[in-house]
Amino acid sequence: MGCLAAAAVLTAPGTAHAAENLPPLQPLVQDLGNGTRPCGAAGDRSYVDEPPVLSAVLYDPTEDDRPAEGNFVHGEFEVWWEDADGAEQRLTHTTSDIPSGTAQRWQLPDDSVPANTVISWRVRANDGTAVSAWSSEGDGGVCEFVYDDVSPEKPVVTSPDYADDDAWHDGVGVRGGFTMDSPSDDVVAYRYRPMGGPRQEVSPAEPGGPATIRYLPESEGPESLTVEAVDRAGRVSETTTYDFLVASGRAPVGRWILGDAAGSATAAAEAGPAADAGTGVTFGADAPEGTALTTTAGLDGGDGAYLTPDAPVIDTGSTYAVSAWARPAATDRDMTVAGQDAGSAAGFALGLRTADAGPEWSFAVGGARVTGGAPETGEWAHLVGLYDAETGRAQLFVNGQEVGAAAEAAPGEDAGGAFQIGRVRTGDGYGDHWHGLLGDVRTYDRVLVAEERTGLAYRKPARLGHWSLENAPDGVSPERNGGTPLTLGTGADIYRKSDTCDPFLDPECVPDPEPLVGDGHLRLDGETGYATTGSAVVDTTDSFTVSVVVRLADAEPDHPMTVLSQPGEHTDAFKVRYEPSAHAWQLVMPQRDEAGAPETVVSQTAVADGGSGGGRRLAVVYDDATDRVTLYLDGQAAGAATASFAGSPLSSGALQVGRARDGDGWGEYLHGDVDEVQAYAGALRAGDIGLLGGGADLCFC
Structure with missing residues (x-):
């Protein structure tokens, strides 16, 4: 009868009753943490640089006979490890009651946790009436961490390109490799900072291994690289400072000022071979004011508007840059400032292209093209096309400023053909002849850095x-x-x-x-x-x-x-x-x-x-x-x-x-x-x- 009466009371409509208390939910591994690091369950233990704050978000079901915000719960933590003699050591801690869904925390005492020992822990929730399953039970897992109290040894830095030997090494615009290696076997990252630059980070292929970076010096003179090793616990080594000397940037491999005397049939070369001038080239034209140029070459846009040394001057499979002063006499058709033959096409071409929105400066490498800027008839502009083989990017700079979006580029066919000024290879012949003035055409076998680009484009007031x-x-x-x-x-x-x-x-x-x-x-x-x-x-x-x-x-x-x-x-x-x-x-x-x-x-x-x-x-x-x-x-x-x-x-x-x-x-x-x-x-x-x-x-x- 007692059971029947109870059932009748529970099912009678409109009758007040007390719901049965539900136990707290089992803590989930993803809601647990060792300080700022995850729980470290399933063998993926965490490494910490100090005894951590253990944390757990605990939940009590809202079906209890009180509003959700009134559900209070506390945590019961257990921590254990084996000491040097193989005996298990255990610590426990019970937190205060706080609302369900709030993180519970336990700061482990500094003097209670041994270093370099696997520490295991788990937690369960208690609402004062019932307890949850332990976080380690069922589909859960035991959390683990290791307290590392020893910082890694400072790294050794070496470079085959920029040795720390008080000698000058090549040079501005030329990348060098720098290898960082700490004797410690738990290093997972190296933090490095070039002189005057931002701090950066690189990781070795495996913990304790070396890491190599490629660094591009942008200024001549003494340079330094400061490096620190970081272990898996986040501990940082003492700083290693690596000093080296950077030489000035290599001179152009090809340079034609185009300031030759009127009537000349050849453009003298400051570097590289002289360039024969076509019949559409006239020397003695105006030069951009505020530059060191006194005269330039005028090209009439016809089939004879070109100059060529009839030989390659750029290794298009490596890093290179090409620059020139250019003043178009018209902007209504495609025109080329400089390029280099690659069979029946061009390995690269720097010049001007027409577009629906108007004319643009252009730098094409293989099948990639960068465009930008606004050429104006009768107006001088300084152009730099840069291909960086290490990054695989082509960039275009007009008057010292980057224009357009850098493009992923591949050199394609070896451009071992002749260098061209004022025209581009198209099939069995040449096209896009330049109409206007050109001066100071240069080629480099390295990166032209920002200061050099703005310097070349600078016109003295x-x-x-x-x-x-x-x-x-x-x-x-x-x-x-x-x-x-x-x-x-x-x-x-x-x-x-x-x-x-x-x-x-x-x-x-x-x-x-x-x-x-x-x-x-x-x-x-x-x-x-x-x-x-x-x-x-x-x-x-x-x-x-x-x-x-x-x-x-x-x-x-x-x-x-x-x-x-x-x-x-x-x-x-x-x-x-x-x-x-x-x-x-x-x-x-x-x-x-x-x-x-x-x-x-x-x-x-x-x-x-x-x-x-x-x-x-x-x-x-x-x-x-x-x-x-x-x-x-x-x-x-x-x-x-x-x-x-x-x-x-x-x-x-x-x-x-x-x-x-x-x-x-x-x-x-x-x-x-x-x-x-x-x-x-x-x-x-x-x-x-x-x-x-x-x-x-x-x-x-």
Whole structure:
């Protein structure tokens, strides 16, 4: 009867009852850990560098007669091992009650766990009424770890290419092998850091074995490699420092400057064999300004537009680079700068290709091709095609900057045929002849590193004007090197400090403030004050740099004020102004010489000076080679201070100091002080910008 009554109570609808307590779930191996390492079950034991915190996530079923968050459970841990005499040693620990699903932890005492001994452990859950199965039972497993208290021995580093012997070894752009080997048999990784580079890691093929890396030196001089061995417990060895000397990069294996005398039938070679010139080649053409080249070769695009040494100069199965200055006379068809024959095709080809989106520079290796950049008719560009046999990648660089995406490439058929300038092998003949100018064609049997690529593409700026604004006799402030002066308009004058006040002789006199730079500066009244050269200074269609030191007279200007501008017919080609609504200096460049044309604006946040302080040094750089504009403030360019800019309209107007174009007139007059106005043809490098505004001319030697 008792059993029947109980059954009746349990099945009666709407009757309250107490559910039977369910035992906690068996802990799962994947929910257990030795510190930051896994449980180490099934023979895959963990190695640790200190007695670990054992952890286990334990669960009590939610079907118990209480909400899930009310299910509390504690863990019962067991740890055991055999001591040196073969006797089993055992430790146990019970944790506090905490909510189900929460990690339970036990920090093993430092003095209780022996080193270099296999430690086994397991855990079970207890909800105060029932216990789970042990984590080791059934489909579970015993967790194991070994506490390793000895760090590995420091590695020995050797290199057959860059020996540590106080001798210079080849060289920049040439990889060398470095082998790291620790005497310890449990090393699983080597951490290494080249001098000045990031820390990297490499693993040996098997624990305790050596590991070899390939390292590419990018600069000449003393180098070092610091290396540490890491064992399976994560312990790190003492550091080994391996010193070696890197020689300068090997000279080109082929170089044709193409600066030969007009009428020459052959291009002399600085390296490699001389190149015979086809009938479509004319020497004595223009050279890119700012380079060491004085003349180049013009190719007419016809069948005779080529030069060749009639011999190979590149081993296309190895690492190589090819570079040249190129100025296309047209961009409406495929053209080749340089290549090398490979049977009836080309082993590689550097040049120009047409595409639906417009012309692109191109570097093809085997069946792979990298394209990028935007060739422009009549504009010089420096090209580098690089194939790295160790990485299997082809890369293309235009004006020192990588373009396109590096391509996985294979040399294909041995390109043991003749090197070609201005054409490419196609079947039984040649095609894609170059139309335009070419200069300084080079080939290398190594990697051209970043500094070399940018150095080859660098065009030295030319100083166009430097106005120190120290004085202005008859309202004209001279250019310090005898160039076009700045003429001051109404509302502008030169401030010079008075020397009549000497506080030592007259304690009550107040000395005049110092000029911004040097002995004087330009002072503008904000209403009509300005200064102008009377004619254009910078060619805004090409790379240029302008700079100035400026101090605003107002702490809270009520309208935009322009410090430098140069107008076209309908708008300013560029202007540098302070925009009080944004509390920022801005560079504004329209995309066309039209009123209301879309503008590119880059900014640098700055608080207005309010007539005090040493002023702010501003510099504008337009780099036509990379199609970027940058605004520097006190020598720095923040992220928002640079932007892409495809091309600047021609500016035929005079350089203006202190005002900007406003419709058919002028506006945005600056109220403040101006000093050290400088202008350059070409884009100054970031490292040179910090030298502007100090009063001295820059020397690009």
